[in-house]
Amino acid sequence: MAHATRQRFCSQVGLLLPKVCDDMREHLNTQLDKALTARDMQTARDSLTEFDQLSRTWIDGVRAALQQSLHQRHAAQAGHTVPGRLELMATEAVEDQLLASKLALAIHDGVGQAWTDLRQRLVFAENRTELQNTDVVRPETLGRIMLDEWVHAGLSRDNLKMLTSVIHHGQSNRMATAYQEANRFLVTNGVMPEIQLKHTVRKSPGDDAAPKSHASTAANTLKMPALDSKPGTAFAPTAHLSEMGRSHGSHTEVWSKARHQAQELMGRIRRLLVDRGGAPAGPGGTGDATVRHQPSPGLQTILNDSRLRGAGPAGDDVDYRQMGDLVHHVQQATDLVRQRSNELKQAARTPDEKAIIEVVALMFQAILAEDRIQASLRIWFARLQIPVLRVALAEPDFFSSMQHPARRLIDRMGSCALGFDAALSDVSAQALEAEVRRIVQVIEQYPETGRRVFQLVFDEFQKFLAIQLQALGPAGKLVTVAQQVEQKETLAVQYTIELRKLLNDMPVRDEIRDFLFKIWAEVLAVSTVKLGAKHTEMVLLKQTACDLLWAAAAKPSRAERAQAISQLPGLLARLRKGMTLLGIENNAQEAHIKILSDIMADAFMSRTDSIPAAQLAEVTRNLSVLENFLPEGGVGDLELDQESIEMITGVDASNIEVITTGGTAAGDASRGWAQELQLGSWFQLDHNNSINQVQLAWRSQHGQLCLFTTVHQRCFLVQTTRVAAYLQAGLLIPAEQETLTVRATRAALEKLEANPERLLH
Numbered sequence: 001m002a003h004a005t006r007q008r009f010c011s012q013v014g015l016l017l018p019k020v021c022d023d024m025r026e027h028l029n030t031q032l033d034k035a036l037t038a039r040d041m042q043t044a045r046d047s048l049t050e051f052d053q054l055s056r057t058w059i060d061g062v063r064a065a066l067q068q069s070l071h072q073r074h075a076a077q078a079g080h081t082v083p084g085r086l087e088l089m090a091t092e093a094v095e096d097q098l099l100a101s102k103l104a105l106a107i108h109d110g111v112g113q114a115w116t117d118l119r120q121r122l123v124f125a126e127n128r129t130e131l132q133n134t135d136v137v138r139p140e141t142l143g144r145i146m147l148d149e150w151v152h153a154g155l156s157r158d159n160l161k162m163l164t165s166v167i168h169h170g171q172s173n174r175m176a177t178a179y180q181e182a183n184r185f186l187v188t189n190g191v192m193p194e195i196q197l198k199h200t201v202r203k204s205p206g207d208d209a210a211p212k213s214h215a216s217t218a219a220n221t222l223k224m225p226a227l228d229s230k231p232g233t234a235f236a237p238t239a240h241l242s243e244m245g246r247s248h249g250s251h252t253e254v255w256s257k258a259r260h261q262a263q264e265l266m267g268r269i270r271r272l273l274v275d276r277g278g279a280p281a282g283p284g285g286t287g288d289a290t291v292r293h294q295p296s297p298g299l300q301t302i303l304n305d306s307r308l309r310g311a312g313p314a315g316d317d318v319d320y321r322q323m324g325d326l327v328h329h330v331q332q333a334t335d336l337v338r339q340r341s342n343e344l345k346q347a348a349r350t351p352d353e354k355a356i357i358e359v360v361a362l363m364f365q366a367i368l369a370e371d372r373i374q375a376s377l378r379i380w381f382a383r384l385q386i387p388v389l390r391v392a393l394a395e396p397d398f399f400s401s402m403q404h405p406a407r408r409l410i411d412r413m414g415s416c417a418l419g420f421d422a423a424l425s426d427v428s429a430q431a432l433e434a435e436v437r438r439i440v441q442v443i444e445q446y447p448e449t450g451r452r453v454f455q456l457v458f459d460e461f462q463k464f465l466a467i468q469l470q471a472l473g474p475a476g477k478l479v480t481v482a483q484q485v486e487q488k489e490t491l492a493v494q495y496t497i498e499l500r501k502l503l504n505d506m507p508v509r510d511e512i513r514d515f516l517f518k519i520w521a522e523v524l525a526v527s528t529v530k531l532g533a534k535h536t537e538m539v540l541l542k543q544t545a546c547d548l549l550w551a552a553a554a555k556p557s558r559a560e561r562a563q564a565i566s567q568l569p570g571l572l573a574r575l576r577k578g579m580t581l582l583g584i585e586n587n588a589q590e591a592h593i594k595i596l597s598d599i600m601a602d603a604f605m606s607r608t609d610s611i612p613a614a615q616l617a618e619v620t621r622n623l624s625v626l627e628n629f630l631p632e633g634g635v636g637d638l639e640l641d642q643e644s645i646e647m648i649t650g651v652d653a654s655n656i657e658v659i660t661t662g663g664t665a666a667g668d669a670s671r672g673w674a675q676e677l678q679l680g681s682w683f684q685l686d687h688n689n690s691i692n693q694v695q696l697a698w699r700s701q702h703g704q705l706c707l708f709t710t711v712h713q714r715c716f717l718v719q720t721t722r723v724a725a726y727l728q729a730g731l732l733i734p735a736e737q738e739t740l741t742v743r744a745t746r747a748a749l750e751k752l753e754a755n756p757e758r759l760l761h
Contacts, residue, residue, distance in 0.1 A: 001189055002125045003070075005182050009137055010066040012178040017059045020174055024163050025051060031162070047159050054153045061149035069136045069145065096147055099160055103143030107175050114179035115139060121186045137182065142175070255673055255727070258737045262402060265742060269749050270399045272756075273355050295393050296349040303344075303390055304447070330375045333382035334368045337361055340385060353393065355759040360389045362748035362758075367410070367740060369747075373417045380436050384410065387443045391450050405454035407741045409439070412461060414740030416680040435464050465680050469697040469709075490702060491525035503549075511595050512552045519592065520545055523578040544574045551600045561604055568600070659687060659718045663725025674724035675703065682735035683708070685716065685726070692716075693735075 028048040035041035108115070119131055134141055150160055187193050295303060341361030348354045364385045368378050391406050392398045398406060413436055439457045446453045496517045503513060524545075527538050551571060555561045572593060579589045666674070677696055685692045685708060694708035694716060706723050708716040718726070726732035738746075752758060 001186070001191060002122050005122065005125075005185055006070055006136055008185050009178050009182040010063075010070060012181045013066060013142070013175065014059075014063040016174050016177060017062060021051075021055045021059065023174075025055070027163060047156075047162065050155065051159065054155050058149055058153040058155060061153050062146055065145045065149050066136060069134075069141070096151070096157075099157060100140075100144045100147040103146050104140045105143075107139035107143055111139065111176045111179045114176055114183060118179050118182050118186075121183065121192045125186065125191050137179075139175075255734075255737070256669055262738065262742045265746055265749065266400055266402065269359065269745055272749065272752060272759075273352065273359065273399060295353060296347075298347040298349060299344060299353055299393075302347045303386065330368060330378050333379050334365055337364045337368065337382060337385055344389070351759075356392050356399075357389060358758050359399070359748050359752070360385065360392050362751055363741065363744040364388075366744035366747035367414070370414070370740065370743075373414060376433060377413075377417050377436055380433070380440050381410070381413070383440050384443065387447065387454075390447060391454065394450055402739075402742075405451050405458050407739075409454050409458040409461065410741050411739035412458065412465070412678065412680070413439070415678065415682075415736055416465060418682065418736065431468060435461065462679070466698075469679055469695070488525045488529045490704070491528050492522050495521040495524050499545075506549070507553070508549060509552060509599050511599055512548065515592060515596065516545060516548070519579065519582070519584075520548075522582055526581055527578075540574065541578060544571065544578065547571050548575070548596070552596070552603050555604050564600070564604060572597070656715045656717055657687075659716055659722055659726075662687065662729070663722060663727075663731055664729040666721065666724035666728045670724040670728040671721070673727050674706075674720050677706070677723070684733045684735065686731040686733075687716070 025048070028044065028051055032041065032044040032048060035044050115137075118137060122131060122135075122137065123129070131138065136142065136145075147160070151157070294300065338361060341357050344357045345354045348357060364382060367373075367381055370378065373381075388398075388406050388410075391404075395404070398404050401407075416432065417436075439461060442457055443453055499516055499521055503516070520541075524538070524541060527535070527541055531537050547567065548571065551564055551567065555564055575593065575596065576589055579592065584592075677699075679696055679699065681696050683694050683696070685694045692710050692714065694710050696706060697709045697715075698707040699705070699720075704720055706718050706720055708718065723732060
């Protein structure tokens with residue numbers, strides 16, 4: 001039934017292709033009509049001519065490739081292999097990877113729930129836990145086939161880029177018909193007429209734990225091959241994550257379930273080690289990190305062999321970027337990982353040692369197979385096998401804690417490697433390689449220090465990353481601006497708080513209070529950012545607040561009235577200067593000045609008691625050192641916009657987009673998630689109907705602001721509370737829901753569950 005469904009799906013796609021071509025042809029004709037210059041007209045005419053000549057070849061090629069994919073899958077299930085030129089998941093060229101990803105995202109966006117339902121019905125029909133990564137019904141596979149056959153037909157990639165908008169808005173909706181038809185066929189034949197959570201529960205072979213929930217099964221789809229959205233960077237299937245959000249609750253819940261899945265995975269690998277190999281669990285089975293376990297003497301001898309230290313597939317201290325065929329050397333590294341594990345298992349004397357050696361080897365094999373990380377970096381990752389193995393043998397919590405420094409280090413380097421090269425200049429990419437190389441060599445030099453050396457280099461890598469993200473690329477020029485913005489907004493709120501305290505018991509008109517709290521606190525904050533708290537101009541501005549308080553108080557004596565008259569012009573000039581600093585227009589300034597002048601005129605005529613001199617002197621003294629009273633930490637939401645940024649910093653903020661609206665009310669989980677986002681991580685940002693692949697480049701000192709950057713020099717400044725709202729609504733989606741070591745652990749577990757004897761032989 002499942003095979004027949006796939007046949008109908010492929011046939012339906014084949015029938016839709018001519019309509020897709022009609023959409024493309026119409027767009028090319030429109031481009032020809034819109035051409036303004038002779039050059040543009042010739043380019044559009046050439047594109048249309050090429051498409052008319054070769055589109056039929058493309059249609060035939062896609063249809064043939066779909067059938068070939070079906071045949072290969074059917075033959076593989078029967079135990080045969082069928083040679084063919086089509087490598088559905090290959091990423092031989094970065095440009096092809098990008099274009100295939102765009103096609104897949106277009107299909108994802110258009111088919112929506114129909115794809116989710118079809119996946120669940122096929123999983124149920126075949127009694128699986130998940131579809132194969134190369135299954136023909138997957139949008140990623142379909143997009144790759146379409147791209148491959150486009151190239152094979154002789155159509156240019158430039159034409160495909162030009163047709164991106166048509167593909168996204170037209171093709172995706174047309175492809176939905178194929179998914180809907182496949183669903184109808186299965187329902188007609190009695191396969192899951194209604195999608196129910198219990199139908200998706202499957203117990204994996206060898207899994208002694210309780211059956212996984214439907215949320216658990218859904219989270220496993222995070223293993224799908226990533227969709228690249230720009231050269232050199234791989235992104236997770238964010239559209240698919242959106243489906244998960246619609247099907248299983250908010251994106252925060254999806255994130256929480258993914259975290260739960262990671263912990264469940266760690267528990268499963270831990271139980272497997274204990275059950276199959278008797279791995280040590282620490283006192284009371286808790287995996288206490290403070291207790292170290294020494295390997296058996298024979299194994300310890302091999303682990304201490306200096307030949308294992310710094311041994312790569314091409315020898316010691318090799319610049320792998322200059323070695324030509326990096327793919328070949330990655331394969332050498334993979335072979336070396338397996339060779340080392342076999343040698344070590346022969347020297348091991350206990351079942352738990354053999355089991356741990358095998359698990360670590362399988363994890364590193366999975367890391368080396370992560371072709372979204374550039375090959376030169378994967379070779380350096382391979383050299384961590386022995387240091388990590390030493391830690392895993394000695395410290396039981398390596399297999400039970402996501403916070404183990406060895407895991408955290410590999411995860412951080414891996415997540416940055418997935419996008420660093422494309423995000424920054426080539427020099428910065430070389431800097432990343434140099435830092436990874438340095439870290440690996442430091443770890444190799446201190447084999448006996450265990451988690452301490454991993455924690456040390458992890459902290460160093462975090463500092464390196466912060467410097468690189470902020471020193472190069474678009475973020476470099478804007479970090480200082482963003483820091484000043486947070487500082488100013490924080491100071492404005494805190495100055496207001498302190499002014500309220502100072503004036504709490506003072507007889508002051510409400511209009512004067514409002515002016516000091518709403519206007520002059522802002523003036524003091526901006527001046528502090530621009531000039532510094534001790535600048536002479538700041539001293540004068542603080543004194544102006546005191547002078548205004550005195551001028552607005554009653555003047556019962558002739559001497560005080562004479563003093564007020566002499567000081568008034570200078571006071572008004574300083575008030576205007578402060579408001580000008582805030583960018584307040586002349587008309588608004590005059591409105592404020594009129595209110596203040598009227599109050600001072602009333603005070604001039606008043607015969608009531610004035611503010612006691614001692615009280616005014618105390619306020620003056622406190623205002624002069626007001627910054628000493630300011631509390632540490634954040635003060636809530638900040639009022640941000642481009643104009644305020646330019647006013648505060650005096651720089652052009654045209655390339656900074658301040659996000660102040662959107663998203664949904666964030667709960668505690670989303671706010672916690674926002675605080676946990678790591679520098680260097682990649683996300684898909686949906687803002688104002690525009691999708692942007694962004695990288696978290698900076699977080700402010702008080703954690704109130706985040707700066708996201710794109711490879712196109714665009715920057716998004718967002719408050720952390722707004723980041724949480726975007727995460728809650730699915731408008732900001734992480735490119736990687738699972739860390740590198742979690743994916744590697746999952747891959748190792750799948751192989752061990754399929755063949756548990758590997759643990760002991």
